[in-house]
Amino acid sequence: MSTSTSERASRNDALVREFVDAFEKKDAALLGSYVTDDVVFENYGDPVIHGRADLVALWAGVFRSFAEVRFETLHQAVDGDVVLAEQVHGLGLAGRPPAPVRNLAVYEIRDGKIAAWRDCTNPVEAKRLLGL
Numbered sequence: 001m002s003t004s005t006s007e008r009a010s011r012n013d014a015l016v017r018e019f020v021d022a023f024e025k026k027d028a029a030l031l032g033s034y035v036t037d038d039v040v041f042e043n044y045g046d047p048v049i050h051g052r053a054d055l056v057a058l059w060a061g062v063f064r065s066f067a068e069v070r071f072e073t074l075h076q077a078v079d080g081d082v083v084l085a086e087q088v089h090g091l092g093l094a095g096r097p098p099a100p101v102r103n104l105a106v107y108e109i110r111d112g113k114i115a116a117w118r119d120c121t122n123p124v125e126a127k128r129l130l131g132l
Helices: 005-025 028-032 052-065 123-130
Strands: 035-043 068-079 082-092 099-110 113-120
Touching: 005 028, 005 068, 005 082, 005 099, 005 113, 028 052, 035 052, 099 123
Parallel strands: 035 113
Antiparallel strands: 068 082, 082 099, 099 113
């Protein structure tokens, strides 16, 4: 039985929303459960990350650096296996309030997991908001 386009879009929408909500737990291994083994992560301006293990290691480091990590989705659109999400990343360094870093994320879904993830953030503005 084939899956309808609307059912697939609904599943992909829910997958990305769950993934984004998981950041608050600061558990890199949990994030890894949402991605394919060969995931490609691009945070524009930084080196491209290839593979689940390297992505989990990257986020484990991020979680050690920030006292608070909370992602909020403002708008999300789904076109088949592509999900676009306008987000605010609340990143709080120890002793500081969370900085509201705006981001546009593009996710490509394959077999119910995130296979590609591209974050578009203004790194200069992010550093300014973080006080770096």
